[in-house]
Amino acid sequence: MKVVTASSPTDGELAGRAINSDRAAFGELVRRYQRQAVAVSYRLLGNSHDALEVTQDAFLKAYSSLATLQKPEAFGGWLMRIVSNLSLNFRRSRRTRSQLPLDDFLGPADAQAEGASGSEWMAASGDPVRRLEGQELGKKLQEAMKALPEKQRMAIVMFTIEEMPQKQIAETLGCSVEAVKWHVFQGRKKLKEMLKDVM
Amino acid sequence: MTREELEFSISRYVDGTLPDGDRATVGSRLIDDPEAQALAAEDRALTNLLRSSPLPNVRWDRLAESISQAIDQHLEDQIARASWWMRHRIPAGLAVAASALLAIGIVIRVLAPGRSHVAQPGIKSLGTQTVAMLTVEGPHADTAAGPEVTQISIGAGGSYATDSALAPYADEIDTRPARIVIASGLTPNQPRAGFPY
Numbered sequence: 001m002k003v004v005t006a007s008s009p010t011d012g013e014l015a016g017r018a019i020n021s022d023r024a025a026f027g028e029l030v031r032r033y034q035r036q037a038v039a040v041s042y043r044l045l046g047n048s049h050d051a052l053e054v055t056q057d058a059f060l061k062a063y064s065s066l067a068t069l070q071k072p073e074a075f076g077g078w079l080m081r082i083v084s085n086l087s088l089n090f091r092r093s094r095r096t097r098s099q100l101p102l103d104d105f106l107g108p109a110d111a112q113a114e115g116a117s118g119s120e121w122m123a124a125s126g127d128p129v130r131r132l133e134g135q136e137l138g139k140k141l142q143e144a145m146k147a148l149p150e151k152q153r154m155a156i157v158m159f160t161i162e163e164m165p166q167k168q169i170a171e172t173l174g175c176s177v178e179a180v181k182w183h184v185f186q187g188r189k190k191l192k193e194m195l196k197d198v199m
Numbered sequence: 200m201t202r203e204e205l206e207f208s209i210s211r212y213v214d215g216t217l218p219d220g221d222r223a224t225v226g227s228r229l230i231d232d233p234e235a236q237a238l239a240a241e242d243r244a245l246t247n248l249l250r251s252s253p254l255p256n257v258r259w260d261r262l263a264e265s266i267s268q269a270i271d272q273h274l275e276d277q278i279a280r281a282s283w284w285m286r287h288r289i290p291a292g293l294a295v296a297a298s299a300l301l302a303i304g305i306v307i308r309v310l311a312p313g314r315s316h317v318a319q320p321g322i323k324s325l326g327t328q329t330v331a332m333l334t335v336e337g338p339h340a341d342t343a344a345g346p347e348v349t350q351i352s353i354g355a356g357g358s359y360a361t362d363s364a365l366a367p368y369a370d371e372i373d374t375r376p377a378r379i380v381i382a383s384g385l386t387p388n389q390p391r392a393g394f395p396y
Binding site (some may be wrong): 023026027028030031034035038039043048051055056057059060064113137141145156159160161166181184185188189191192195198199 | 244266275
């Protein structure tokens with residue numbers, strides 16, 4: 001979750017400075033949004049390495065496309081649109097994993113879990129039985145999420161899980177706030193149906 | 200209210216996006232409607248389940264640094280590409296520009312005043328004879344740097360030499376120099392390396 005204190009420059013101010021080639025301002029935007037970018041990408045891809053790679057690509061693409069950002073104050077929604085598009089493209093193309101040393105960015109548990117199961121959802125418990133149950137539940141949840149239409153999946157990831165403002169989600173998805181509410185509702189309804197055995 | 204409308208209202212009630220007026224209505228219904236209560240419970244359970252999924256344990260400082268390095272690399276690549284373009288495209292552009300300048304120079308040299316000029320041909324009456332005339336002026340004679348040493352006059356040749364009526368016009372015919380001036384010194388454009396030849 002991004003934290004902006006009273007004295008911090010707004011996203012619009014930082015993005016405006018970044019557009020004028022202020023690298024430090026863009027660095028601040030990276031620190032502000034990298035967690036949200038990784039979270040959204042990870043929820044859509046279900047894999048830490050892929051999410052990190054997409055996040056890097058997304059920030060690079062954002063930096064090189066800053067001139068096309070029409071409303072600097074909408075940087076967050078614009079960046080999340082890049083993140084979600086790259087994530088969906090990544091899934092569609094099933095790209096081979098890059099040779100970047102991405103394990104350097106992950107804590108030890110994540111770096112190991114990545115190679116072991118491929119699913120990290122609910123796998124953090126120290127109790128082996130609960131951990132196994134958590135992994136099973138995580139897999140089911142992930143499969144259910146994958147079965148949703150893209151806009152519903154993205155709306156649930158951004159709104160229900162990441163608690164992003166609906167206005168920002170609307171900008172990201174390129175639709176109205178009312179449409180976001182409808183996507184969330186429809187997605188939740190399908191998830192409840194698919195997960196009724198485990199809820 | 201249909202069941203779908205009720206579900207939609209309760210879903211927004213649970214996630215906090217239902218407008219205040221509708222919120223009060225749904226809130227009161229939740230007090231004594233078991234169906235509405237069950238729907239709200241399902242929604243809350245799903246929200247909790249979705250939010251319980253952990254995020255990877257990322258070293259954010261390293262990730263930020265890596266992104267910064269990737270941007271630096273991207274900028275360096277851009278500069279390298281621009282440099283390559285300058286190396287390979289600018290010389291070609293310069294060659295084109297130089298050719299254009301050369302062509303313009305040639306045109307100016309040919310058309311500029313003070314250079315060879317051919318006047319309109321015409322017919323001139325010389326007493327009882329009518330003669331076709333073409334006057335060509337220039338190029339201008341080089342000016343000698345030193346004082347005049349001697350001057351040699353060359354008389355008219357051909358029919359101008361034998362016909363006294365034409366003799367006065369002999370100097371206007373460009374068939375031979377009207378006069379040659381021998382002067383000391385170099386002409387301004389004469390290369391010194393080849394002196395005195």
